[in-house]
Amino acid sequence: MRILLDKFSKSFGTTKVIEGMDLEVGSGEMLALLGPSGCGKSTTLFAICGIHRPTSGRILFGDKDVTGLPSQERNVGVVFQSYALYPHMTVAENIGFPLTVRRLAAADIRKEVAEIAALVHIDNLLDRRPSQLSGGQQQRVALARALIRRPDVLLLDEPLANLDAKLRLEMRSEIRRLQKETGITAILVTHDQVEAMSMCDRIAIMKAGEIVQIATPSGMYNDPRSAFVAGFLGNPPISFLKGRAEQGAFVFANGIRLSLAILGGIPDGTVLTLGVRPEHFGTSGDIAVDGKIAFAETQGRENLYDVILPDGSVLRSIQSVRNDVAVGDAVRWSLDSKAALVFAEDGRRL
Amino acid sequence: MRTSRTLGLIMIAPAAIMILLFFLMPVVLTAVFSLTNMSTATGISGGAYQVTQAAVNRLTTDMPELAAAISEPRFVIDGEGVAALEALQLKPHFATELRSEHLGEVFASRREAERVIKALKDRPSTREVKRISDLFNRSVLNTRFETREALLESLRKLGFDLTPEEQEAVAKATYTGWVWTADNFRIIGNSPDMAQVFLNTAFYVAVTLLLFNVGYALFLAVTTHYMTASTASIFRAVWLLPRITPVVIYILMWKWLTWDNGFLSLFMGQFGYPAKNYLLDNARDAWFFVILLNGFIGASMGMLVFSSAIKAIPETQFHASEMDGASRWQQIRYIILPQLRWPILFVTCYQTLSLLASFNEILLSTRGGPGRATEVWSLAAYHTALQNYTGNLEYGLGAAMALVLVVIGVILSLIYLRVFRYDTLISKPLIED
Ligand SMILES: Nc1ncnc2c1ncn2[C@@H]1O[C@H](COP(=O)(O)OP(=O)(O)OP(=O)(O)O)[C@@H](O)[C@H]1O
Ligand SMILES: [Mg+2]
Numbered sequence: 001m002r003i004l005l006d007k008f009s010k011s012f013g014t015t016k017v018i019e020g021m022d023l024e025v026g027s028g029e030m031l032a033l034l035g036p037s038g039c040g041k042s043t044t045l046f047a048i049c050g051i052h053r054p055t056s057g058r059i060l061f062g063d064k065d066v067t068g069l070p071s072q073e074r075n076v077g078v079v080f081q082s083y084a085l086y087p088h089m090t091v092a093e094n095i096g097f098p099l100t101v102r103r104l105a106a107a108d109i110r111k112e113v114a115e116i117a118a119l120v121h122i123d124n125l126l127d128r129r130p131s132q133l134s135g136g137q138q139q140r141v142a143l144a145r146a147l148i149r150r151p152d153v154l155l156l157d158e159p160l161a162n163l164d165a166k167l168r169l170e171m172r173s174e175i176r177r178l179q180k181e182t183g184i185t186a187i188l189v190t191h192d193q194v195e196a197m198s199m200c201d202r203i204a205i206m207k208a209g210e211i212v213q214i215a216t217p218s219g220m221y222n223d224p225r226s227a228f229v230a231g232f233l234g235n236p237p238i239s240f241l242k243g244r245a246e247q248g249a250f251v252f253a254n255g256i257r258l259s260l261a262i263l264g265g266i267p268d269g270t271v272l273t274l275g276v277r278p279e280h281f282g283t284s285g286d287i288a289v290d291g292k293i294a295f296a297e298t299q300g301r302e303n304l305y306d307v308i309l310p311d312g313s314v315l316r317s318i319q320s321v322r323n324d325v326a327v328g329d330a331v332r333w334s335l336d337s338k339a340a341l342v343f344a345e346d347g348r349r350l
Numbered sequence: 351m352r353t354s355r356t357l358g359l360i361m362i363a364p365a366a367i368m369i370l371l372f373f374l375m376p377v378v379l380t381a382v383f384s385l386t387n388m389s390t391a392t393g394i395s396g397g398a399y400q401v402t403q404a405a406v407n408r409l410t411t412d413m414p415e416l417a418a419a420i421s422e423p424r425f426v427i428d429g430e431g432v433a434a435l436e437a438l439q440l441k442p443h444f445a446t447e448l449r450s451e452h453l454g455e456v457f458a459s460r461r462e463a464e465r466v467i468k469a470l471k472d473r474p475s476t477r478e479v480k481r482i483s484d485l486f487n488r489s490v491l492n493t494r495f496e497t498r499e500a501l502l503e504s505l506r507k508l509g510f511d512l513t514p515e516e517q518e519a520v521a522k523a524t525y526t527g528w529v530w531t532a533d534n535f536r537i538i539g540n541s542p543d544m545a546q547v548f549l550n551t552a553f554y555v556a557v558t559l560l561l562f563n564v565g566y567a568l569f570l571a572v573t574t575h576y577m578t579a580s581t582a583s584i585f586r587a588v589w590l591l592p593r594i595t596p597v598v599i600y601i602l603m604w605k606w607l608t609w610d611n612g613f614l615s616l617f618m619g620q621f622g623y624p625a626k627n628y629l630l631d632n633a634r635d636a637w638f639f640v641i642l643l644n645g646f647i648g649a650s651m652g653m654l655v656f657s658s659a660i661k662a663i664p665e666t667q668f669h670a671s672e673m674d675g676a677s678r679w680q681q682i683r684y685i686i687l688p689q690l691r692w693p694i695l696f697v698t699c700y701q702t703l704s705l706l707a708s709f710n711e712i713l714l715s716t717r718g719g720p721g722r723a724t725e726v727w728s729l730a731a732y733h734t735a736l737q738n739y740t741g742n743l744e745y746g747l748g749a750a751m752a753l754v755l756v757v758i759g760v761i762l763s764l765i766y767l768r769v770f771r772y773d774t775l776i777s778k779p780l781i782e783d
Contacts, residue, residue: 046669049673051669051672070672071672071673076673078669078670081666082664082666084664086667086670086671086684088688098674101676145670145674149674
């Protein structure tokens with residue numbers, strides 16, 4: 001079912017959290033809401049599920065305006081940031097609660113609970129209480145509870161935050177599989193960009209209550225609209241160099257020049273930020289850059305280096321493991337100038 | 351290790367002493383008093399031995415002959431009497447003859463003594479015989495003896511040769527101080543009056559607790575939970591008023607409401623009903639107001655406890671249950687009430703005890719009336735031991751009644767703990783995020 005936010009605004013008293021947000025999530029699509037802490041992700045989610053009334057604007061499910069509809073009538077499943085399990089109920093009672101309040105027969109509830117519990121691999125925990133579960137187990141109980149009544153819309157508020165790396169990887173594909181199988185429309189709130197990129201059809205990046213860009217993960221990665229977006233996606237993150245344009249070259253404050261074809265057409269003297277992703281600086285590229293290794297870290301298959309340039313700014317490089325350079329060594333590595341991203345002073349992409 | 355343990359003992363010693371003095375001692379003393387027949391009549395220090403008419407009556411039930419004999423006058427020709435006779439300055443031979451011929455003789459009745467006096471050589475006149483015999487009257491009736499030995503010695507001198515059982519019975523019957531006895535509990539167990547007071551108490555505690563202290567308090571807490579914060583706090587403040595008003599003034603306001611010339615009478619007068627005292631006109635109305643005025647005070651505490659317990663439930667649980675499709679009523683039933691089990695247990699327990707023990711509102715409003723219709727156990731204990739119309743305050747019986755109250759309180763608490771499965775409440779964490 002399609003979700004549409006139409007000029008949605010939300011303020012708490014005098015604090016405006018969201019102003020005039022437009023967002024469309026296609027039927028069966030999974031969208032990530034990505035953004036720094038406090039940018040209004042949960043608030044948006046709460047408005048969609050009906051916990052918060054929008055200050056203005058409309059919310060549509062399909063073609064139906066649900067703005068004034070109470071949560072109970074929206075058929076939305078939510079996994080809360082804190083899980084919000086009922087501590088006095090067993091796992092089975094927690095998962096079956098949406099069916100209990102619909103007065104289904106106990107036997108039917110038991111059957112459905114068993115089914116959904118098997119789906120999220122907690123069928124051996126049904127008699128425990130939430131306090132006797134690990135964070136990851138609690139999270140799966142919350143997911144099962146959200147799914148059991150087959151909602152039209154599934155909202156996930158940082159559901160994987162409490163999991164260990166391995167479980168997180170597993171749950172990522174698990175949730176994605178469930179979502180695809182059921183054809184449910186889902187919104188995943190997260191501030192983990194890897195999660196957003198690996199699980200979702202599209203990503204919406206939010207900043208201070210606004211959506212700054214919506215795109216597919218690869219579109220967003222390769223073609224960010226601003227320095228903020230470029231900085232938010234990618235791990236290890238993109239590095240930024242400050243300088244200005246001069247006759248088709250990028251000039252650092254200390255006068256060192258990098259001639260970049262992509263700077264053609266930009267007036268001389270324009271203050272610029274150059275964004276270089278770690279994979280675009282290293283063994284291959286068309287421009288040589290001198291620097292000194294300030295930091296090296298091995299990530300198993302790859303090594304990550306921080307290289308200090310003569311003007312003091314830092315370029316990150318990720319390369320296959322090698323043992324011929326160490327911290328303190330002077331190096332001359334290449335930069336792939338075609339892949340560099342150029343931003344104006346205000347962060348706009350040029 | 352050892353020093354730290356000693357240090358710990360020293361540290362808690364003041365608290366332990368306080369607990370002993372102010373919490374344990376009263377209960378122990380109550381238990382001690384309850385096993386005595388202390389009253390205004392016996393006093394609370396020791397007593398003496400006095401052959402009063404009442405004592406004779408007590409003795410009559412077990413040993414009628416002995417009782418009759420003791421209550422009869424006794425006549426003994428002793429030195430004391432002869433000296434008194436000499437002082438009367440009748441014919442001198444009366445005294446000399448009595449001393450030489452009859453000294454030490456004991457007569458069981460006045461007639462026998464007078465026969466001997468009449469037979470004296472100087473022939474006293476009938477009037478003189480009477481006067482002389484009076485001097486030798488040695489009845490123990492209305493005489494007070496400080497010790498049991500003095501009493502028995504005196505009786506022995508009077509010619510009573512008592513068996514040990516008889517000595518025991520006489521001493522017991524004539525003792526004016528308090529004695530150890532389990533009679534109080536027999537009285538409590540057998541008296542229909544006590545049974546009525548017991549039923550009154552059960553009715554009062556159960557109805558007030560159920561309707562107000564727990565029931566209405568829950569209702570208030572839940573409804574205020576769904577109100578906006580400011581409305582809710584106004585509501586709670588209003589319900590706190592009865593609790594913070596001084597009880598005398600609070601009751602006075604109820605009296606203004608219910609008296610013959612009070613608000614209710616005036617109001618009902620508009621519809622042609624005659625003025626009357628609604629508080630005391632019959633048992634039903636008296637109970638109605640007693641429960642109402644106690645309930646209004648009691649509801650506020652439960653309301654506060656339950657409200658804060660509901661506040662402690664994380665808000666996301668309410669959000670989640672809304673998403674799960676729960677209506678308000680289902681939220682209350684499945685989310686709120688199950689998580690209020692412990693506060694409900696606490697309030698029920700606490701309020702049962704305080705309702706059982708407190709009687710000041712009833713004392714100030716109905717005084718247990720009309721008749722003894724609203725007399726509850728604690729008020730009856732107060733009336734028995736500290737304040738009654740006959741003037742004989744029965745401390746022992748009052749203490750026994752108080753002790754019964756303590757025992758009932760403890761038993762009820764244990765039952766509550768079982769019913770609410772206290773062990774499961776404390777052995778597992780209640781809240782988690
Ligand atoms: N009930 C409220 N009253 C006032 N301000 C609020 C309220 N709820 C949220 N806010 C504010 O709205 C802003 C957005 O909050 P929100 O919870 O949506 O952030 P978020 O993007 O989910 O952050 P996080 O990633 O840390 O969960 C924050 O600045 C927060 O302080
Ligand atoms: Mg949030």
